Amino acid sequence: MVIPGLAEIEARVIRTLEAKGPRIGKELALDLPDVPSLALWQACYKSRELHISHFASYYLRFDITRGDQVRLSPSILRDFLSFTLFGLPGQRDRMIERQGTLSNYHREVSKQKIDVAQEVMSSLLVKMPREIRANVCAFIAGDLAYFLAHNEPREHAGLGEMVKGSDIDIIVIYQDLSDEIVKGIENDITELKNYYLRHPDYRHEIDFIVKSRAKMERQFGYTDIHDKIASKIAYESMFLGGSLPLYMNVRGAMKRTGVDELIEADFEHALHDRKHAMRTLLEWTSGELDEEIRSLFYFSQERVEFT
Numbered sequence: 308m309v310i311p312g313l314a315e316i317e318a319r320v321i322r323t324l325e326a327k328g329p330r331i332g333k334e335l336a337l338d339l340p341d342v343p344s345l346a347l348w349q350a351c352y353k354s355r356e357l358h359i360s361h362f363a364s365y366y367l368r369f370d371i372t373r374g375d376q377v378r379l380s381p382s383i384l385r386d387f388l389s390f391t392l393f394g395l396p397g398q399r400d401r402m403i404e405r406q407g408t409l410s411n412y413h414r415e416v417s418k419q420k421i422d423v424a425q426e427v428m429s430s431l432l433v434k435m436p437r438e439i440r441a442n443v444c445a446f447i448a449g450d451l452a453y454f455l456a457h458n459e460p461r462e463h464a465g466l467g468e469m470v471k472g473s474d475i476d477i478i479v480i481y482q483d484l485s486d487e488i489v490k491g492i493e494n495d496i497t498e499l500k501n502y503y504l505r506h507p508d509y510r511h512e513i514d515f516i517v518k519s520r521a522k523m524e525r526q527f528g529y530t531d532i533h534d535k536i537a538s539k540i541a542y543e544s545m546f547l548g549g550s551l552p553l554y555m556n557v558r559g560a561m562k563r564t565g566v567d568e569l570i571e572a573d574f575e576h577a578l579h580d581r582k583h584a585m586r587t588l589l590e591w592t593s594g595e596l597d598e599e600i601r602s603l604f605y606f607s608q609e610r611v612e613f614t
Contacts, residue, residue: 315340316350320357321395327395330400331409332387345596345604348387349589356395360402362410363390364453367539367574368490369532370606377577381455383585384605389457417456421447421545423511425498426476428548431492434452440483444549444557449476450465463504463512470504474512477547478540480557482520521575523557534574542570550568 310318314337324330330338335349351357368380372454381390392409394402428445435443450456456473463470479496481489500513526537541561546554561567584603592598 309448310343310346311341313346313350313353316556317347317354317356320347320350320393322353323393323470324357324393324398329392329398330390332393333387333389336388344384345588345591345600348384348604350413351387352585352589357607358394358398358402359394360392360394361386361390362392362406364455365578366453367570367577369398369536369539371532371604377580378575378606379574379577379581380606382605383581383603384587390455404531412533413456414454414497415513416458416524417451417454419458420451420456420473420475420511421547422512423503423509424451424477424547427475427513428478430499432496432548433496439479439484439488440552441613442484442553443479444551444554445477445479445540445547446544446545446554447477447546449474451475452543452545455583466504469508469510470512470587474514476540477513477515478544479515479549480518480520480553481517481554520553522558524564527560527564529564529566538566542567594607 319339319342320335321332323335327334327338332348332351335351336342336344339347342350351359363394364415365379365381370376370378377522392402392406394405423480424447431482432440450473456549458472460469462469477496479492481492496513496517500515503509503511503513523541526534527541529535529538538561541557588600588603596604
C-alpha cells in the first residue's frame with residue numbers, strides 16, 4: 308500500500324473538516340481509512356492550518372512492558388483518537404459546542420459506570436452486620452475517577468465475548484476482619500462480577516481487589532512496581548462506599564508517608580517523557596513502525612483499532 312504524503316493527508320483532512328465540521332481523531336481515521344494512524348497524527352499536529360483542542364485529563368501509568376517506565380494515560384494514540392478535536396479557522400464556535408458534547412458524553416458514561424459500582428457495593432454492604440461495615444471501605448480508580456470512561460464495545464480477553472467499554476475497578480480495604488469474613492466478601496464480589504459481566508442489560512467488566520489496610524499502608528513504601536501501582540491507584544481514587552473514616556485514614560497515611568509527593572514527582576517525569584515522545588514521533592519518517600516507535604505511540608496492552 309502506498310502511504311500518502313503528509314501534505315496530501317493534511318489537504319484531505321482540511322477538506323473533510325470543511326465538509327463535516329470539527330472532528331476527533333477517531334472520526335478522521337474513519338474518514339481516511341487508507342492513512343496509517345501515525346501518519347494521520349503527524350499530519351494533524353504538523354499542520355499550521357488546523358486548530359487543536361484537547362479535553363482529556365492525564366494520569367500516571369506504569370508500563371510493565373517498558374521496564375516499569377512511568378507513562379501518561381491516555382496514550383498518545385488514544386488521546387488523539389478519543390480526546391482531541393480538530394477544526395479550522397472560522398469553526399471556533401462549533402469546536403466549543405462539539406467539545407462540550409464530547410466531554411459530557413465521557414462524563415455521563417463514567418457516571419453510569421460509577422452507578423453500577425455503587426450498586427455492587429450496596430449489594431455487598433446491605434448483607435453485612437454494622438460492625439463489619441464499619442471496617443470496610445471501597446474506592447474506584449482509573450478512567451472512572453477522571454470521568455474518561457467510554458462504552459465502545461471490546462472483546463473480553465477471558466471470555467471472548469463483547470463487553471461495554473471501560474472496565475470498573477473497585478478496591479476494597481478492610482481492617483480487623485477474620486479470614487473467613489474476608490473470603491466471604493471476595494466470593495460475594497466474584498458472584499456480582501459474573502452477574503454484571505454476563506447479564507445482557509449490563510455487560511460491564513468489573514475488576515476488584517480486596518486487601519487489608521495494613522497491606523495498603525505498607526505499599527505506600529513505594530518500593531517495587533506492585534507497591535507503586537497500588538499507591539497510584541489509591542492516590543487517584545474516588546470514595547465509593549463503606550466506612551468513610553476508614554477511607555480517610557488510608558488517604559491520611561498517604562500524606563504521612565509522603566507517597567503522594569513521590570507520585571506527583573513521577574507524574575512530572577512522565578510529562579517530560581511524553582513531550583520527548585511526541586517530538587520523536589513527529590520526526591519519524593521511516594513509514595513502518597518499529598517496536599520502539601510503536602511503544603511510544605500507544606501502550607502494548609491497548610487494543611488499537613487504527614494501526
